[in-house]
Amino acid sequence: MELWFSEPHTPDVKLSIRVDKQLYSGESDLQRIDVFESPELGRFLVLDGYVMLTEKDEFIYHEMIVHVPMAVHPCVKRVLVIGAGDGGVVRELTRYPEIEYIDLVEIDQQVIQVCRDYLPRTACKLDDERVYIHYEDGLKFVRTREDEYDLIIVDSTDPFGPGEGLFTKEFYGNCYKALREDGIMVNQHESPFYEADATACMRAHKRIVESFPISRVYQAHIPTYPSGHWLFGFASKRYHPVRDLDAARWDERGLETKYYTTRLHMGAFCLPAYVEKLLRKVEIR
Template sequence: MELWYTEKQTEAYGITAKIKETYVREQTDFQDLAMIETEEFGTMLILDGMVMTTVRDEFVYHEMVAHPALFTHPNPKHVLVVGGGDGGVIREILKHPSVEKAVLVDIDGKVIEYSKKYLPTIACGLEDPRVEVIVNDGYMHIHDHKNAYDVIMVDSTEPVGPAVELFSKGFYQGIYESLKEDGIFIAQTDNPWFKADLIQSVNRDVREIFPIVRVYCANIPTYPSGLWTFTMGSKKYDPLEVDETKIPEIESKYYTPRLHKAAFVLPRFVEDLCK
């Protein structure tokens, strides 16, 4: 008998993967969590029926959350990740020698626990001495830490369950206040095929708070539609003004210095959502 996992990405569309083994299925205090082994994408973390990461394609998302912002800021020392309990963004942050401290705040400790056990190549940076892991509400952490961070990265699920507040204008205002005077924030902002309204609303809210706002894209095959957007809000530095010839090469599989600016070149239909 074959077992398949299907994520319904809309009421009429989904993606499916053949399952080799189920490691964990648990209702945590915040969400339904599953860790499964798939034949095509390896180990897969699923929260509330949505694919969060897989061993095969995780590098795209994690590199593109971390590196565009960290190579735009000239000297990022203190970095916050809201969400991201699998540890992938933290792993990428640690590739930047200027970073003195990286703080991870995830509301669900079970995500962190099971990622360490079943996703060791992704969660490998969580024990690094430069990293502080906090199991708490990221929304409240932001509001309790003013003028504290050079870069803030929001590695959230889609806007359902505990992540709803992480897509609100009040949260973006809190991020602005939690950043230092030249700070940068980055958030995953879903896909333009099925969540165009979300991209428009986030872009509108962030533009009312930050003087520089840029949207960029990456290809992530296990995420809805495969085309994924990220929104950057910056107080001072424009990613399009970065001299790509001065971006050092780092260990990566997706991000490159030449891709830094190229990722901000949007398809016309995505560009239209950001006007």
């Protein structure tokens, strides 16, 4: 039997993954949720038809969204994570003993339950005693917080559907307010390659630049996301992502990683000319 899952990366390009078995399919109040088993990429999670993570390459996304800010900020104690119901961000964060608590705000309770049931490799640390799960809209949650977090990680879906509010100026402004005076916000920042993604990426960047004094973009190779070229935003009140990287301190921790290294950290901020050009367009105030 031939069973293929396909995701349109644009209306005219699609990636298809051979499926052994559909492990789960359901509808929450917010979205359709599917989990598949595949020979090439292991299990993978799909929300409203879009691949959120695969077991084979999720390490890239999760290491890059967590270790980059953790290697820059001198002492992260309080973390807010928005989205990320799969638990991958939390798994990487719990490797840092100095973190005192992690508020995980996921709007869709069913996503967390499905990940607990079918994706134990990412969901494995959701029961860490420092993790507090809030089933709320991240947009509303962050409005109520002030001067509290050292780090906010916005692990949103794409800027349409349930994740839409997490790409607004109001949201980034509230994140700024919720951060302490030397806080850092990192977000998934879409891709620069296909036109619709690049437009979303520029729009997000413009709004972050307007909200934070320091705003840089970094990149990673994520094979199962559209174009494989994915960006992250690093927005900060005080620390510069490259000049304030303390590589020696991070290396001394001896954390084993498969993608992130402090050397790669430096390289990830060196963007292609066309991406720099896209971003510069919206940096002029």
